[in-house]
Structure formats: structure tokens, C-alpha cells
């Protein structure tokens with residue numbers, strides 16, 4: 001199982017993204033392209049970063065009826081990204097449709113993972129706003145098991161649930177965990193957080209880190225610190 005730090009490139013333009021990535025010289029970090037960058041630049045930004053040698057997590061969090069998600073995944077399959085995602089709340093049928101859509105790709109398919117509960121959601125919001133009256137851990141586990149039943153490769157969850165997801169769904173079921181903050185960082189809008197070192201100790205496979213790197217005074221040093229903390233610990 002790979003373990004890696006994925007940088008969330010939440011920028012508004014290709015220019016800002018390339019200026020940021022140029023600071024890394026010959027190093028090609030695994031990057032996440034989210035809605036802001038994809039909606040502003042379109043599929044060309046994926047092709048450009050792929051050509052430069054980055055592995056890419058295309059974080060579009062699809063959530064629609066199965067037919068729409070299947071056809072969208074057929075399109076995404078041709079972008080040659082390494083990881084894509086859907087919302088587990090879209091149902092098992094929708095996740096199976098996503099899998100069918102990606103299967104049009106010959107050869108290696110991207111990892112297909114499902115968002116369980118956003119890391120910006122806490123127990124109070126889960127109950128009072130989403131009207132889900134169960135423990136966060138149980139809800140994440142339920143969605144993870146649905147994702148596994150649908151044939152997905154793993155989930156997006158917070159580091160707080162990663163160990164239990166592995167216990168319930170298997171060590172090879174991938175956990176991709178945003179909500180990563182250095183001990184000294186601001187939480188921003190994230191609620192279920194851990195440091196890179198803590199995330200490593202609970203067995204997260206991939207950590208997704210945005211602002212603690214992109215808004216650091218020295219982003220390369222912040223990235224190196226994430227890698228150091230995350231990879232020095234072993235399960």
C-alpha cells in the first residue's frame with residue numbers, strides 16, 4: 001500500500017497553480033485538483049499537470065443519479081488521473097455506476113473512493129443540520145461499508161475514523177484523509193483534524209493537505225515537514 005502526502009491545489013487559475021508548483025523544482029508531489037481549479041481551467045489543467053509528471057487526485061465529489069454519474073465517469077476515465085471520488089451518500093447503486101463508468105478505461109483504472117462525511121462536519125452539525133442521529137464514527141463506518149459493497153477502492157474520511165475503517169473494510173481498503181493540520185496551524189473550517197504524525201500512527205494511507213502548505217511562508221519546507229512527519233511513523 002502506498003502512503004503519500006497529497007497537496008490540495010485549491011487555486012483559481014493555472015497560472016497560480018504552476019507558479020506554486022514551480023517552487024518545488026524537480027520534485028513532483030502528488031496533487032489534488034478540486035472544484036475551484038477544475039471549473040476555472042477545465043480538463044486541460046489535468047493534462048498539463050499529468051504531462052509534468054504529477055500523480056493526480058481529481059476531487060470532484062460526484063453526487064447525482066446513477067446514470068449521470070456513470071456517464072461522467074466514462075469521461076473522467078479518459079483523463080488518465082490516478083484517483084477520483086464520489087459521495088457515498090449517493091447510494092450503492094450510484095457508486096456501482098461510477099465503477100462501471102470508469103471500467104471503459106483499458107489498463108490501469110484510477111482509484112475510486114467515496115466521501116463518507118466531510119471533515120468540516122462535526123457531531124453537532126451531523127445531528128442538528130443533517131438530521132443524522134448517530135455517532136459520527138458509526139455513520140462513517142456505515143458509508144465505508146457501502147462503498148466496499150459497491151466495489152470501491154476506499155474512502156475519504158477523517159484520520160479519526162481511518163483505523164476503524166481499516167478494521168471493518170480491510171487493510172488494503174484505502175483511507176484518504178483531509179483535515180490535516182500541524183500542531184501550530186489554524187483549524188480554519190476543518191473540524192475532525194490530526195497532525196501528519198498522528199495520521200500516520202492511526203494508519204492513514206494518504207493525507208490531503210491544502211492551506212497548511214499552500215499558505216505557508218515556505219510551502220516547500222511545509223510540504224517536506226508533512227512528508228517527514230507522515231513517513232517517519234510506521235503502522
Ligand SMILES: O=c1ccn([C@@H]2O[C@H](COP(=O)(O)O)[C@@H](O)[C@H]2O)c(=O)[nH]1
Nearest residue numbers: 008034117118119178179208209210211
Ligand atoms: O471531507 C473532506 C473532503 C475533501 N476535502 C478537501 O481537502 C482539502 C483540504 O484542504 P485544507 O486547506 O487542508 O483544509 C480541500 O481541498 C477540501 O476540498 C476536505 O477538506 N474534507
